[in-house]
Amino acid sequence: MTTSEIPVLRCPLCKGSDFQQEVGRLDSRWGLTSHRMTLLICRSCRYILHFYDKNSIFDFD
Secondary structure (H helix, E strand, C coil): CCCCCCCCCCCCCCCCCCEEEEEEEEECCCCCCEEEEEEEEECCCCCEEEEEEEEECCCCC
């Protein structure tokens, strides 16, 4: 791969490259932490790829 090529994200199940992007949040069991994630949902097989953003104990929204 040369430096000018952009890698294409592929679904690990069906090898599809078309995704629906959503933003999600996962709270800990006791609600002390909140994890923001970007979710990419494969349009072909609906497999969900999770990408971790950041977390904070002060995020109560």
